[in-house]
Amino acid sequence: MKELLGLCQDALREAGEAEVEVVLSTKQRGFARFAKGELGQHMQLEEPSAVVRVADGRRIAEATTSRIEREAIVLAIREARAAARFVPETEGFVGFAGADEPTGEDPPRFARSTAEATAEERVDRLAPVLERVAKAGFFSAGVLETRTSAVAVATTRGVARSHVSTTATFKVWALETPGAGGAAGYAGAVHRDVEALDLAAETERAIAICRDSRDPGSLDAGTYDVVMEPAAAAELVEWLATIASAAPEVEQGTSPFAGRMGERITGDGVTLVEDPLEASPQGLAVPFDREGVWRTRVPLLERGVVRGVLYDRLYAGRSGTRSTGSSLMPDGGSATSVGACAVHMAPGTAASVDELIKGVDRGVYVCRLHYVNGLLEPRRAVMTGLTRDGCFLIEKGKISRAVGNLRFTDSFLEGLARCDGMTRERKAIPTWWSEAGASVVPAIRMRGFRFNGKSQERPQPAGK
Amino acid sequence: MHALEALPLDAALDELRQAPDVRYAEVRFVEERTEHLRVRDGRPEQVASGGSRGVGVRVLGAKTWGFACSNDATEAGLRQAARRALAVARASSRITANAVVFPARPASRGTYETPLAIDPFTVPLEEKIAEIDRAVRALLARGKPIQSAEAWMEWTRFTKRLVSTEGTDTCQTFTYGGCGMHVIAVDDAGEAQRRSYPTSQGGDGFQGGYEEVKKVDLLAHTDRIADEAIALLGAAPCSAGSSSGKRDVILDSSQVGLQIHESCGHPTELDRALGSEITLAGGSFLQPELLGKLRYGSPIVNLTADATSPGGMGTFGWDDEGVPGGHSPLVQDGLFVDYLSSRETAAALGRESTGTMRADGYARTPIIRMVNVSLAPGKGTLEDLVADTKDGIYIECNKSWSIDDLRQNFQFSCELAWEIKNGKRTRLLKDPFYTGITTDFWRSCDAICGPEEWKLWGIANCGKGDPMQMMQVGHGAAPARFRQVTVGSSGGRS
Numbered sequence: 023m024k025e026l027l028g029l030c031q032d033a034l035r036e037a038g039e040a041e042v043e044v045v046l047s048t049k050q051r052g053f054a055r056f057a058k059g060e061l062g063q064h065m066q067l068e069e070p071s072a073v074v075r076v077a078d079g080r081r082i083a084e085a086t087t088s089r090i091e092r093e094a095i096v097l098a099i100r101e102a103r104a105a106a107r108f109v110p111e112t113e114g115f116v117g118f119a120g121a122d123e124p125t126g127e128d129p130p131r132f133a134r135s136t137a138e139a140t141a142e143e144r145v146d147r148l149a150p151v152l153e154r155v156a157k158a159g160f161f162s163a164g165v166l167e168t169r170t171s172a173v174a175v176a177t178t179r180g181v182a183r184s185h186v187s188t189t190a191t192f193k194v195w196a197l198e199t200p201g202a203g204g205a206a207g208y209a210g211a212v213h214r215d216v217e218a219l220d221l222a223a224e225t226e227r228a229i230a231i232c233r234d235s236r237d238p239g240s241l242d243a244g245t246y247d248v249v250m251e252p253a254a255a256a257e258l259v260e261w262l263a264t265i266a267s268a269a270p271e272v273e274q275g276t277s278p279f280a281g282r283m284g285e286r287i288t289g290d291g292v293t294l295v296e297d298p299l300e301a302s303p304q305g306l307a308v309p310f311d312r313e314g315v316w317r318t319r320v321p322l323l324e325r326g327v328v329r330g331v332l333y334d335r336l337y338a339g340r341s342g343t344r345s346t347g348s349s350l351m352p353d354g355g356s357a358t359s360v361g362a363c364a365v366h367m368a369p370g371t372a373a374s375v376d377e378l379i380k381g382v383d384r385g386v387y388v389c390r391l392h393y394v395n396g397l398l399e400p401r402r403a404v405m406t407g408l409t410r411d412g413c414f415l416i417e418k419g420k421i422s423r424a425v426g427n428l429r430f431t432d433s434f435l436e437g438l439a440r441c442d443g444m445t446r447e448r449k450a451i452p453t454w455w456s457e458a459g460a461s462v463v464p465a466i467r468m469r470g471f472r473f474n475g476k477s478q479e480r481p482q483p484a485g486k
Numbered sequence: 487m488h489a490l491e492a493l494p495l496d497a498a499l500d501e502l503r504q505a506p507d508v509r510y511a512e513v514r515f516v517e518e519r520t521e522h523l524r525v526r527d528g529r530p531e532q533v534a535s536g537g538s539r540g541v542g543v544r545v546l547g548a549k550t551w552g553f554a555c556s557n558d559a560t561e562a563g564l565r566q567a568a569r570r571a572l573a574v575a576r577a578s579s580r581i582t583a584n585a586v587v588f589p590a591r592p593a594s595r596g597t598y599e600t601p602l603a604i605d606p607f608t609v610p611l612e613e614k615i616a617e618i619d620r621a622v623r624a625l626l627a628r629g630k631p632i633q634s635a636e637a638w639m640e641w642t643r644f645t646k647r648l649v650s651t652e653g654t655d656t657c658q659t660f661t662y663g664g665c666g667m668h669v670i671a672v673d674d675a676g677e678a679q680r681r682s683y684p685t686s687q688g689g690d691g692f693q694g695g696y697e698e699v700k701k702v703d704l705l706a707h708t709d710r711i712a713d714e715a716i717a718l719l720g721a722a723p724c725s726a727g728s729s730s731g732k733r734d735v736i737l738d739s740s741q742v743g744l745q746i747h748e749s750c751g752h753p754t755e756l757d758r759a760l761g762s763e764i765t766l767a768g769g770s771f772l773q774p775e776l777l778g779k780l781r782y783g784s785p786i787v788n789l790t791a792d793a794t795s796p797g798g799m800g801t802f803g804w805d806d807e808g809v810p811g812g813h814s815p816l817v818q819d820g821l822f823v824d825y826l827s828s829r830e831t832a833a834a835l836g837r838e839s840t841g842t843m844r845a846d847g848y849a850r851t852p853i854i855r856m857v858n859v860s861l862a863p864g865k866g867t868l869e870d871l872v873a874d875t876k877d878g879i880y881i882e883c884n885k886s887w888s889i890d891d892l893r894q895n896f897q898f899s900c901e902l903a904w905e906i907k908n909g910k911r912t913r914l915l916k917d918p919f920y921t922g923i924t925t926d927f928w929r930s931c932d933a934i935c936g937p938e939e940w941k942l943w944g945i946a947n948c949g950k951g952d953p954m955q956m957m958q959v960g961h962g963a964a965p966a967r968f969r970q971v972t973v974g975s976s977g978g979r980s
Binding site for chain 1: 520525526528529530532533534535536537538539540550551552553554555556557570571573574575577578580581582583584586610611612615619633634670672676677678680758759760761762763764765768769770771773849850851885886887888889890891892894895897899917919921923952953972974976
């Protein structure tokens with residue numbers, strides 16, 4: 023957005039400081055959240071933010087304001103300038119990004135229909151969803167969000183970038199009870215264009231999963247072959263990217279990539295790429311990072327071999343390499359951080375999830391995961407979590423029955439080493455924490471995945 | 487408070503009072519000031535100050551709610567935000583079958599301010615940075631196998647004014663802080679072990695001033711956590727040591743706090759139990775028909791929701807619906823007796839709100855949040871409890887956390903454990919985890935340490951809602967013992 027960039031540059035000029043970086047962002051979010059079959063939380067949100075960093079030599083300080091006005095930004099620059107005098111020097115800091123930073127072609131990220139969606143339109147789109155789920159005899163829950171994001175980055179060394187994108191996200195649940203457990207089905211999609219979301223199809227999918235999930239049997243904890251839908255696999259892939267791919271974790275020695283560049287650490291069918299420039303509708307990321315560095319496509323794992331690490335300018339400088347454009351956009355002034363924003367897992371060859379299921383004699387088909395945590399033993403990517411919204415037993419290549427939710431605890435890298443099937447089709451999975459809003463993954467099949475517990479299928483009153 | 491009182495918030499209410507379909511409205515102005523300081527491996531990783539201000543307007547129209555926010559707190563900006571919130575409420579009301587029931591209540595008026603001795607925003611920046619920098623340098627001074635060390639300090643001040651069509655007008659100022667550190671040791675084989683103080687993942691928080699940082703005293707604990715991180719590299723993996731996979735477990739106070747958070751705090755949120763939080767966090771096994779009937783824990787388990795605990799991160803004067811902060815039991819003598827609730831959700835059960843609606847900043851709508859959800863202390867010291875345990879494990883400082891969408895099946899891993907044999911700590915164990923079902927676990931609680939071991943912990947980043955909201959909450963806890971819990975090691979495939 024040219025207005026934001028102009029504001030950045032005006033503020034830089036007026037502040038008159040030698041070494042400054044300004045990041046301005048605005049988000050306009052129409053957020054319609056429904057539950058129990060009613061649209062109970064419908065919000066029109068405006069989220070403006072200005073984050074400035076000022077360097078006094080190698081002393082760096084940051085200030086944030088929610089006021090996107092020249093005076094407020096200049097004031098923030100002056101505050102950061104005053105603070106920088108008291109900050110110890112940052113070894114390896116070589117200044118903010120300059121005009122010599124390479125640039126590239128802006129990937130398509132904007133849809134007018136999303137940007138112009140009104141509260142009335144969101145309600146009109148959701149009305150048949152709520153009606154359809156109720157008609158199926160279930161309770162509905164979910165979200166339809168239409169978002170317009172604008173960001174501009176400018177530095178006193180001449181970086182000047184701006185970008186506008188839109189994101190439309192739909193998540194829907196069909197539930198046997200509104201919040202007390204029982205059968206549940208989920209579906210969701212994300213796209214830059216709200217018109218491209220097929221709300222009816224996603225709703226039918228959620229209803230079908232919920233219907234099939236009724237009257238679950240019990241399945242004991244144990245080691246099972248597992249087929250995971252993209253929505254389930256995405257949770258694990260995102261955690262792997264978080265604990266493994268960024269330079270700070272590699273430098274600390276906690277990443278599974280630390281000291282293993284060029285080494286095979288998982289199965290040769292596994293290729294993981296940070297792909298922020300993806301031009302297809304599955305790409306949602308801003309093409310430059312918070313430092314104004316143009317992002318690059320970085321292979322992280324190629325056929326199971328560690329190939330890449332994500333850097334910002336500081337960590338790159340300390341490691342004698344170039345930034346990969348992986349300084350994450352500031353989120354309300356939170357810590358400057360380095361990491362993945364658009365993780366894509368390479369597809370396999372299976373024509374469908376059914377084909378993956380066909381190759382399982384006895385195993386578990388998982389639609390979605392809940393509360394995954396990858397901090398148990400990051401060096402081996404040991405993770406734990408639970409199934410949610412659809413968990414089924416596979417017997418002799420077919421889904422035989424619904425089962426109650428299971429807890430898994432296993433190394434995802436070791437699980438991927440036993441991965442022998444992925445679908446050709448991949449899906450963009452909306453996530454709450456990813457800067458781009460989605461990860462792109464296929465369905466996967468892993469042999470011998472360890473499930474170490476199960477939930478009670480129904481809440482159990484125990485009496486006094 | 488004078489600046490807050492001068493804000494033209496009534497302009498938004500005036501705008502809404504003119505609309506015949508508005509049943510209730512509240513306007514909340516929030517100004518936030520933050521400071522984030524972080525030093526890693528001897529260099530500043532983050533020195534950031536922040537400020538934001540704006541208004542959130544929530545309107546109850548003919549049938550349902552609308553919410554809008556703006557960073558423009560001028561009269562014109564307020565009126566515009568009010569009109570947008572009303573437009574959203576009207577749009578949503580078109581497809582709302584059951585009108586929201588929102589009982590009226592008397593207006594609240596008054597002020598609240600965090601009691602503090604030293605205003606952290608007046609302490610020189612260099613002094614605060616030096617405090618955490620000293621700790622990092624002391625940790626790194628140990629040399630190999632210490633690979634990395636980090637320390638941080640954070641301050642937040644919220645100034646908030648709430649006005650409503652009921653006549654509520656409250657002004658509140660909160661000052662929250664926290665600091666902590668961790669160290670990572672890595673051996674030649676690449677194994678990494680981490681130790682944190684006072685807790686991990688963001689550390690312990692409080693509501694108070696800079697005087698609280700002095701009590702944390704990072705420097706006094708650097709040697710211990712560095713020693714433990716190094717010792718863990720050579721420690722045996724935690725194991726049950728029996729075919730049942732079960733062992734008696736003593737949890738340290740901070741881990742009891744997190745256990746309360748995940749397995750009592752969240753499931754007693756009435757919006758979850760009634761199904762309003764499915765899109766992110768899930769529901770709750772604590773359904774209304776179990777109120778007063780479900781034996782949640784053993785008879786010594788007493789859990790309370792207290793928004794009045796001095797220094798607690800969940801302490802306030804009034805919630806964001808104007809309900810005064812109070813004190814109420816959630817689990818009494820082991821029996822599940824009440825929820826954390828709002829005016830709307832409590833009304834659904836014919837009850838009164840327990841006053842727990844809070845929003846993260848001005849740009850989010852209020853939702854039910856934990857206050858200080860605490861476990862009442864029992865008797866004796868931690869060493870008394872260890873001495874009373876024949877064969878068990880003492881587990882300390884959280885490393886990972888996970889619980890199912892109804893808050894029944896949980897699993898936590900921690901940074902370290904000690905084996906207990908015949909009343910004595912014997913050997914250090916690494917990568918411990920324990921897992922169970924909420925009610926089975928709390929029913930197995932047979933000892934809770936006394937007031938001398940009880941501490942009010944603060945969590946600054948409890949996530950809930952969609953879009954995500956972060957909130958400050960508190961948990962008072964003492965070390966406690968749980969019989970025959972499933973334990974294991976997260977390291978190594980078994």
